[in-house]
Structure formats: C-alpha cells, structure tokens
Amino acid sequence: MELVLSLSIGVLGACGVWLVLRARTFQVIMGLSLLGYAVNLFMFSMGSLSIGQEPIVKPGVPPDLAHYTDPMVQALVLTAIVIGFATTALFLVVLLALRGLSDSDHVDGKEDAP
C-alpha cells in the first residue's frame, strides 16, 4: 500500500508540475487540481496508513492509533479540499474573464512570437 500511495503521489505531483508550467490556462488549472490531489494524498500519508480501521472511537476498543486510523489528517484533508475547491473555482472565473478580454487562452493573454 505504501508503494502504491507514494507512486500515485509522485505521478500526480509530476503531472501537476508539468501542466502548471504549460502555456495554456486550461492546462494550468488542470495542473493546479492535480497538484492539489497530490498534496491531499501526501497529507493523508502523514497520518497512520491503515486498512479497514475507523477514525471514530468505538466502545470497548482502547483509543490508540493501533486500533484506529488518525482522524486528524482526515480533518485536515477535508479542509484543504474545501479551500482548494474554492480557489480553483475562483481561478476558473479569472481564466474565463481573461479569455473574454484577450481572445486568447495563453496565460499571458497573447500568443508567443513565432
């Protein structure tokens, strides 16, 4: 599981960085979203990785991380998802505004000189 998780973080992060560095606004917003996923998964991996365990305390089970998964990182990821969602939506609005004002989907609002 550790290997799969770290590979997916790496692939998402690499794709995200590559897309953010591209010249088209749509590629940039996709890159920012992928970076967001990579960061969220990374935060998840900083808690205790476990399968089939709950973050909520049950009666009769001692409350330690051997019996539960870390609820803290889940709360953090949830907050980060909400904030990332809002800022991405805002970026989308600005992207469309620039597209309307400049008639170009280049991040600089004008095409590169050939």
Place this chain on the structure above:
Amino acid sequence: MSEALVPLIAPLMPHLVVAPVLVPLVAAALLLLIGQERREVLVAGSLVATFATLAVAVLLLVWVDAQGATPVVAVYLPANWDVPFGIVLATDRLSAMMLVVTGLVAMGALVFAAARWQRAGVYFHPLFQIGLMGINGAYLTADLFNLFVFVEVMLTASYALLLHGSGRARVQAGLHYIAVNLVASALFLLGVAMIYGIAGTLGMADVAQKLAALPPHDRGLLYAGAALLGIALLAKAAIWPLNFWLVPAYVSAAAPVAALFVLLTKVGFYAILRLWTLFLAPQGDATARFGADVLVIGGLATIVVASLAMVVSRNVRRLAALATMVSSGTLVAVLGLGDAVAVGGALYYLVASSLAVAVVFLLADLVERSREKGTGATLDEGLAEPMPFAADGRPPAPGVNLDDEEAALIGQPVPVALAFLGASFLACVALLAGLPPLAGFVAKFAMLDTIIGSAAPAQVPLLGWAVAVVLVGSSFVALGVLARTGIRYFWAPQGRPPPRLAVIECLPIAALLAILLAMTLAAGPALRYTTAAAEGLFDASAYVQAIAGTRPVPSPTHGTRGRQEAPR
C-alpha cells in the same frame, strides 16, 4: 495615559484576543446583506468596523505592554478545548504590534477608497473586511493549520480585491497572482503535513516542545518540512527568486487595494519570523538556526534585484511595489542574522516601511491622476512626458526655467494641492531612503548599529558586513531614484493645471505621515517595545509555557468537561 486603560482592559481579557477576527467577519457578513448601491451605509459600516478593529488592536498592545518586562502572552481558546487539541489564539507584543499596523494601513486605505475607488466595482467593502479578518487571524493564531486557513482567507479576498475595477491588466495580473499563490499554498500544506508527521501535533507551542526532544534520525524530515514551509512563506514575502508575481499585481491593483497588499507580504515575513524563532532558532543543538544563511542571502538578493529594478523604473506605483520588495528583503536578511536586538530594529523598520509604502501607493494614485488630467498622457512609465532639457541644443520648451540665476519663477504661487503632494512625496523619500530626520533613518540606524556597531570590526561576521553594505547601498539607490522621480513629477512640469484633490483623499496620507512623525519623536519607547517583542521571540519559552499552561473554562453545569475524558 496608557496605564489608566489597563484596569479597563483587564476584565475584557482574554476575550479581546478574538475580537480582531470576529469584528471584520461579522461586519463582512452584514455588509453583504446591504444593497451594493447604498454606498454611504456600506462606507459607514466598513469604517466603523475597521476603526473598532484598530481600537481593539491598540487596547491589546497597551495591555501586553503594560505587563512589565517579561514576555507576556494573552491566550484565548476559541472552542474551549484543552490546549494541544484545540485551536489557540495568542497575542504577544509582536502580534499586537502587527495588528495595530494592519489597522492603521486598513483605515488609511478605506478612507482613501471612500473618495473614489469604492465606486469602481461591487462588494469592495465585504471583501476588504474579509481580507482584514484573514490578516488579523494570521497574526493571532498559534496553530499551524489554522495559520494556513487564515492565510487562504486573506489570499482569497486579495484575489477578488485585485480584480476590483476590472480591466485587462488587472485580470492578467490576477491570473498569474492566483496561480503562483495556489502553488505556494500547496507547498505550505506539504510543509505543515510533514511537520505534523514528525511532531504529531499542529499547535505551534506544542510542536516547539516536541521538536526539542526530536530523535536525530527525524532531523532530516524536520529540515525538509521546514524548507517546504519556508519556500511557501518566502514566496508570499516576495523574496528573490520567488518575487516575480509581486510587481505586476501591485502595479495593476487599485490604489487602496495596493496599500492593503503591502500588509500581505508582511504576513509572509511574520510567519517566517514566528515559526523560525519558535521551531529552529532557539535550540542549542544541530537544529539551531537552520536556514539562517539562506534567509540572509535571499534577503540581500531581493534588495539588490529590487534596487536595480528601481533604477530603470519611472512609474511611481512600480517604485512603490519595488520598495515593498526592498522592505521584505531587508526584514528577512536582518532576521537571518539571528540577533534579537537587530530584529527589534527590523520590527521598527517594518512599521515605518509598511506605513510609508502604503502612503506612496496612495500618493501615486493622486499624482498619476493629476498627470492624466493635465496632459492626457498615458500612465505607462510616463513616456509621454516631454523632456524639459532638449538634448540636441534646441531651445527649451516655454515655461521651463533653466537658469538658476533667473528670478522669473519666484513669486509664482504653488497650488496648495501640488505643495501637499510634493511635501508628502518628499517625506516618503526620506522615509524609504532612510534619511534623517524621519523614522526610516532611526530604523536603519538601529539595525546597522547592532549589526556592525556592537562588536569589534574583526568579530562582525562576513554576512553582517554584507547586510550593512547592501542596506546602505539600497538607501542610496532609493534616494537617487525617488528624488529623480520627484523632480520629474513635481518640479519640472510647468503650466499644467493644478491637481484637484478631495480632502478625504489627503486625509489618510496626512494622518499616516503624522503617525510616522510621532513614531520618530517617540523612537525611544517604540524601539524599546520592538526590542522587547524580538527578545520575546528569541526566548520562546514564555510563549510556549503561556499556551501550554492555559486551561479551558470549566462548564457551568458540570464540574468536569465530558469531552476530555477518554471514552471507556
């Protein structure tokens, strides 16, 4: 006078600590409900809220300063959870000081916006209040993740405020600004997550305690996390080479928004200052002062790059944006030297330079508007301005007096508005270049005196000399460039109709300059305060213990709080 206030404040503590977040939040919610065409109501509400926030900040400052020489921290538990588990808000000297600076700049920007700029778009006042709430929250919080949230709140408001007034340039700059800040936020989260992974906690005081007992094999992870966090915060403070978003964004923003944005880079610096001194500076082992040289060299490179860019800029707003960078670079470089007294001087410089740069942004708006009206010229770099001195030997333009001896210009009245703009600009030149007699000189002297004056020349480290040389050099460049700009704008032009200014636009400029003058006159107490603030940072034990020792308020109905007991 301030001592008389303390008994009045005492019953309000520690609840006053949360007020700088709550007041703008409630104000923003209420202002959203008011129709956007009822501008008088909006302005009145926004002014009342901002003034209340400023008043609370001043009360906090008075209270914190009245508690004697020991570093004192007022702690507030917003959800009344026990300390390592809940979010903590805390005020020490540094936080209180930053709140006051924020309140002053926000007040000035808001009064200035009331004259003209608020009409350039909708929802200016709610967004302004939300931005204010984010900035204040970032200064108050003592929780890493909460710091991220408040920084995001502040940035989200700033994205929208940057677009205030719309137009191609603002949208273009806004796109780049948002993209850069989203990437920086991703790095911020990675850093926070790594530190959580190592320390298992997010409260700043708790992390500081845990890091002191960190096993050696985790040090590498700590450094990686701190470096990621540092990159994100340095990008927000616009330190070279992470500074390229700043100038286009600040130049294209509306004037009051640009004045508020001056505070945004200060939030980046504040977070570096707080976290670096708390996590990395105090421990006397291998962790001590991790990254200090990076801070110094990054800060110096920022000053050099910004100063060089100033030389080739002719637009006042561009100069103000670059002055913001110089200010950030100076603060970070001096912090990297890690001397508490020098950082005390740097905090005084922070107040002086923030207010001065904000004034320059407001002035630039008035100056450029008067140029626009007079000549119909475009704003871009002032290229439309004809050169008063003809280089090829042609006779000078009419109305230009080239002869020092000629007395014809004497007796021509200078319009009051032009005199006001010129005098204010002159004051800003003195402040930014660090010339006596104003606060800029006191600040630079306080820093330089500690860095190179407190030890024998042979014992001053090489980086200390580098900081001193670059500081003096950047002052010289700023003086030359700003004087040249002042001559072009205020002295050389002839026969142009006088600028038409509203009193309400001059008021914030005059008030901020008056505060800077008062800071100069009261330089002794002000420096004593900032030095005490810096010493409180470098000896973080008081901050840590004050937070760790705070207990939640017991429930009025139950003797103990049920949620703290582990379920059986």
